Amino acid sequence: MTVTSPAPATMIDVARAAGVSRATVSRVFTSPSTVAEETRTKVMDAVARLNYVPNSAARSLRSGRSSTIALLVGDIAQPFHSQLAKAVAHAAEARGYSVLLCDLDHSITRLERLLDSLPLQGVDGVILATGDNVDTPHVRAAIEDAEDRGTKILLGTPQLAGTGTLVMTTDYESVAYQATKHLLDQGRWPVALLGGSTASVLSPFLKSGYLRACAEAGHSDVILAPTEYSTDAARSATQELLESSQQPEGIVASSVSVALGAMSALADAGLGAPGRIGLVACEEVLLADQLRPRLTTVGTKLDLQGAAMADALIDAIQGTATESQDWAPALILRESSAG
Amino acid sequence: MTVTSPAPATMIDVARAAGVSRATVSRVFTSPSTVAEETRTKVMDAVARLNYVPNSAARSLRSGRSSTIALLVGDIAQPFHSQLAKAVAHAAEARGYSVLLCDLDHSITRLERLLDSLPLQGVDGVILATGDNVDTPHVRAAIEDAEDRGTKILLGTPQLAGTGTLVMTTDYESVAYQATKHLLDQGRWPVALLGGSTASVLSPFLKSGYLRACAEAGHSDVILAPTEYSTDAARSATQELLESSQQPEGIVASSVSVALGAMSALADAGLGAPGRIGLVACEEVLLADQLRPRLTTVGTKLDLQGAAMADALIDAIQGTATESQDWAPALILRESSAG
DNA sequence: CTGTTAGCGCTTTCAC
């Protein structure tokens, strides 16, 4: 049976128990190396005995830092974002930081609200990861404001850059170029670009990479099939493509959702098996390897990218510099584009 | 060009600008109704003018509450967990709470570390959502410890219950029962249960639901095909099933990952089209509707469940009571088990 | 290497 839970031990309790001053206890936690081995042990013992754990609110208030970053994602329910979140969370944890999860749900209004509201002041840094176009005056102002307050901001897309923000973005032009070239190199033609809406800041890059690859191969009669980034829209668009006069031999899907739509349409048309029509998605997620046919992709390794983002942000916060592994986008060949 | 960023306004600045005391400013934020309309307006004006935003660290230190909860998930890269996280984040936000994301990555060690470390003291509550068996003495102790400190804990699975923890768990026995019965009602037999490992605390419930449905239908020659919860393992297991003497006419997949493996194997065997072998997954995620064939599932509406969890936890923290919508698991009929 | 001394910015009785 539970009894009066003893009020959690504070630093003063530990100091008393260890026969030292509060300052020393504090040092044991903030810069252990400046404390004599012996003293440190005494303190650690007391800490363990009293089950002491430093109060983070007090610590933040005093130090002005919270060891917390906010991760704003376009849609955490999407595999791309959840895998990125995972990597960010792990990297942050490794450096002693916590991650506040904020889901934008593709809404600018939500972003504006979040940016204005509480989180920002209790957070040392922010990662903004969304492909949606969210460049509004309100957002820009909020970001500058946050930076004036000393909050570091890392942008995951080319938009909104300028101020003092850090930017770490994938080269989507190259992604689409690689994807398209891969199909062209197999001798496939026509190859269509599926997906791409004005709501996305990435679409123009994908389009231009696609066009560059086509141009290099000497093809001018390109097929652009813009659609929302939804599976259903992509399915319909693919159906139309298949029924049109220019039967494609290859499809570059802007995202995995879009690729799923294409796969459905292909399956419905009895073209599900790989070989006949090559399919590549411009995004690498775990799911790609769980489908049948397994989906060829061009994309970044999200665990590396997420870690790089977290590290870069934390470096900016701490004024440190960490090496990050290369996470440039690359082709991952699977069944959906098998020769 | 940016100049010396003025130190962020504090409550004292606002008080001065509005010609009131700090206490009044504080009240405007914590219990607006106790402040005269007129005074409140004056204060709000000053707040807007000075761009004031309360310092959360100071507030937490003084009040003892942080308006933050931690969400511990087995694997945020999994659609189930990321959809749940999304719902939790939204519901929490609606009630003025922030969500700290902690990914367990299926590791007990990580859980133990997280439970011990920093987060816990800066957090008003914790949601533990993992199907992995994480019942160790260390974990139990850490949970009790956290509760002694006043942190509310909500468990998403039957494990670890006991103490003062809240428990909000899905009835997986019923899930598997419904899934199995659905296939049996179509006259299919044999129906196999695919997936189920000892690492999961849910497996036994699924198994027992499956067995109950079989028993009710008078079948005793059940087919249990336990495998890890991985797509590859499920694919192999399904292949074996198809090659065995007891060719199944239906498969109950323990999870969507497992179902993906089954779908691959079926596709490879030329049985991809629905009709021949019915497939149902014991988990409802968005992905189910993006596949071909669309995947029939039995599961909870994750947005409702996540909201219910967040609300229940926050209710426990605040001593309030909120209505939550019903999120009992139900069959969602799609193509993969089409008659 | 360790102790002393000031607060960080806010909430919260308690009076008025």
Next chain:
DNA sequence: GTGAAAGCGCTAACAG
């Protein structure tokens, strides 16, 4: 309905 005062638990100079 509003103000005055007293810290919450910790860190960061500054001495010694």
